[in-house]
Amino acid sequence: MNRTAPPARLGFLYPGHAAEDDYPLMANMIEPPAEINLVHTQFVEDAHTVEALSEMGSVCRLAEGAAALAGSGIESVMWTSTSASFVLGLEGIRQQIDTLEKTLGVPASTTAMAFARATKSLDATRVAIATTYPEDVAQRFRDFLRHFDIEVEHMASRGIVTAAEVGHLGKADVIDFAVANTRAEAEALLIPDTALHSAAWLEDLERACGMPVLTANQVSFWEALRFCGKLTPQARMGRLFESIP
Known part of the structure; x- marks a missing residue:
C-alpha cells in the first residue's frame, strides 16, 4: 500500500x-x-x-x-x-x-x-551577482560570500533604496537585469533580495542567462x-x- x-x-x-x-x-x-x-x-x-x-x-x-x-x-x-x-x-x-x-x-x-549553501550545492565557486541594493550593501554580500570561498567575478548594484520599490519590478525588467549581469566566467548568477519577485520566472531566467540562477526566495x-x-x-x-x- x-x-x-x-x-x-x-x-x-x-x-x-x-x-x-x-x-x-x-x-x-x-x-x-x-x-x-x-x-x-x-x-x-x-x-x-x-x-x-x-x-x-x-x-x-x-x-x-x-x-x-x-x-x-x-x-x-x-x-x-x-x-x-x-x-x-x-x-x-x-x-x-x-x-x-x-x-x-x-x-x-x-x-x-541559504545562498552560500545553494551555491555550494551547485558546485559553483565563481559567481556573478546582480543586486538591487546600493553599492555599500552589495559589497557586504560579496564579503559574506568570501567566508565560503565563493569568488565573485562580477557584481552589479541597481541602487534601489526601498523593498517596496523592488517588489514592483516585473518579469521583463528582472530578466533583462539578470542577462545584463551574466558572465561567461561565472558558474552561476546570484540575485539576492527577497523583495524581488522571481518564483514564477525561474525557468525563464535560466534559459535567458544560460546558467543556473539563484534567487532569494x-x-x-x-x-x-x-x-x-x-x-x-x-x-x-x-x-x-x-x-x-
Missing part, C-alpha cells in the same frame, strides 16, 4: 510587504504541495541601508516574529531577508539562528546562509525544505531543485 508523504510545514519570517506571494506560489509548485505559515515582521524604516537593515534583522524583531509562529506545527523556519542577515556578519547571523531555534524548537536558517524555500528533511527533486524550480545532493 502506497502512502503519500505528509506535506512539509514551513515557517517564514518576512519583513514588510513586497514579494511574499512567491512563497505560497512555490508551495503549490512542488510535489507534494507544502504548507506554509508566513509572518510579516516589523521594522522602523524600509531602506537598504546598513543601519535600517541591522534594526530590521535584530534579535528582538526576530523574536517578536517567531512568537507568532509558536504552536503552529512548522518543521523549520527561515528569516527571509538576505541583506538583513549578511549586514550583521557571521556572528550576527549565528545570533539570529539561535534566537529562532530557541524560540521555536525547530531548525532555522537565513536567506544569506527560491533559495529560502530550498533551505526550508532541506532543513526539515523534505527536499526532493522538483521541476519548474530551477537547476537548484533538479538534483539533490
